[in-house]
Amino acid sequence: MALEKVTLGKSITNGLRKAMEADPKVVLIGEDIGKLGGVFRITEGLQKDFGEERVIDSPLAESGIVGTAVGMALRGYRPVCEIQFDGFVYPAFDQIVSQVAKMRARSLGAIKIPMVIRIPFGGGIGSPEHHSESPEAYFAHTAGLRVVACSNPEDAHWMIRQAVACDDPVIFFEPKRRYHDRAEYDTAAASAPRGLFEANVIRHGSDVTLVGYGPVVKTMVESAAAAEAEGTSIEVIDLRSLSPLPIDTIVASVRKTGRLVVVHEASSFLGMASEISAQVTEQCFYELEAPVIRVNGANIPYPPSRMEEEFLPDLDRILDGVDRALAY
């Protein structure tokens, strides 16, 4: 037992370090991840300790990062790619969607592509355009990929280790505005508290279910606390895995509460909330007391940063969603 208070960012650093210590085939590749430690310092100190061959500063080309990582995976390595910002992943889109996702199936299972693509995502940090996006639905839509998003330090630590150990490609979303959030957990624990593709019910309640992932989880918890003061009991689910979707956890909760509000920063149209809404409607048609409510980003390009608070789901918008669900 070693209870420590660690930031989310440093938890990923520590998780990557553990993964690299455990398996010499784990290599990191990305822009500025060496001496600088990445623009968010997630790989800080790793090149010093593991060398330039295992912590690779890549040329500035994202398709190259992912495409060469595919080649390394074919050679028996477990590459972990860092995409610097969410909005910079699109140059690698073909490599991820047409190559990474499909290669194993094309070989009829002869090969595997065990790689992780880390993407800091979401807004709220006052950055210029292309630095605050939530592109998760593109990847969750693609068969052959697994997509996860961490929301707190302990999960971040374990989820990155589990993602690296997974024999399938994993798109790993990191909530960049939560990098500096701290939490206390047992950093010497021998095993993960839960599987990589399981949701986590982080607060129990009886009136409304709130589901979200990544940066909005903290906002959902704050909303639930505020609602409790007003006499509303909210169950909060941290989805954690976007693909596969741990729908059973959501369904079990909705069968209890009868009401569901799905929260994410990504635009609502064909977003994760749309899929969750469809599946919950299919499975909980008779238990639902209200339509599934979506509290998401607007269906516009991410706005200029001085307007982003109007775009992002905050406590008031989430509680407004809860109120709308309760109005039925």
Next chain:
Amino acid sequence: MARTAYLLGRGAGASRIVRFSGGSGKFRAEDPHVPAVTSAGACDTAVDRVIPARGPTQAGPPAKERPVSDKVVAELHEPTPSVGDGGPDMIQLLTPEGQRVSHPDYDKYVADLTADELRSFYRDLVLIRRLDAEGYALQRQGELGLWPSLLGQEAAQVGSGRALKPHDFVFPTYREHGVGFVRGMDPQSSLQLFRGVSQGGWDPAEHNFHLYTIVIGAQALHATGYAMGVRMDGNVGTGDPDRDTAVICYFGDGASSQGDVNEAFVYAASFDAPVVFFCQNNQWAISEPVEKQTRIPLFQRARGFGFPGVRVDGNDILATYAVTQHCLDEARNGNGPLLIEAYTYRMGAHTTADDPTKYRVSAEVEEWKFRDPILRLKSYLAHEGMADESYFTAVDEEADRFAAELREGCVTMKTMPGETMWDHIYAEEHPVMEAERAAYLAYKASFEEAN
């Protein structure tokens, strides 16, 4: 213009020189039996450029030769060699007439080839041309959905493929049926993707031959990453021929415009990756001529990325074999990456879905028939007394048997049952795959129950 050539008539048994009036011959490039008609002097064999040979890697990365800027600029103003003879930079060891020409840097790579080996080169060329002809016919008969023809590119593929060692690794496009064949792949493998029974369907590790890649140029990055892995494994520049490993990446003139190919050049150079980029410049990217892709000869692109490039006559199997051997050795010794531009021609359509008469003139195709890769080796073998008509006939008969087996294998290829669509998408258990497969089977079973 009168053309001089060795003519190998069917049953003639010996070569002889005939006069031929260019362009009017009834020559069919896809038939290895028809007389060879080649153009004298079509290819300038003067060569003043070779890849600078560098020794095995010492400590640290090899020193890179820096181009002098005024020289580069001067070269940029040189006229682009026209689509035609490949220009003076092109390495050639066998003229279109089948005459062996000497090259000070590359002769050594073919000097030890025995008559047996040269005959086996010929056999490979004939068999893969037959594979291609069958692929084309099977598509026309409705047995394949599509067929990308390699007609005309046989020497580029066999020459480079035969230069590889078993532990080297190949990243093909979707047209390298010939490379796969010489790597020992089951010829049926090339057909299954185009028959639609799988999206690839082989284990790349079995013959170190990766899956076909259809997205143009995407495999260049895979090859580079694989080569980076080879270097990380320490399998470069050790001097141990069983350990030092090269990676070869095939692509075409069209792919040279792709971002992934250019990124691969940058990454490969940055990490001294032991990869040989093998560009088959077949002059056409579907309907677009190579001039649409580049202002300068493609092999010169390498220089801008800081590594050597060389143009080889892609219809000359000896030159292709020699140049590829040299470049693979360089890569294995730690002097990679390198670029080879195999100057060749796509004699057929891009694929069976294409109609080249809409965008290119037949005179151009006729011109390239004089440079046929099979006929020039046949002329050489016959002229040198290394093979006679009985050998050529035996190869033709083998090709007939090979074709029959290929057709039989193709039309009897089994389509897998529907429920296997959910197999192999993921390495680890995935609830959606399980649930959808089960739902599909239940749905199918409901019909049987109804019946």
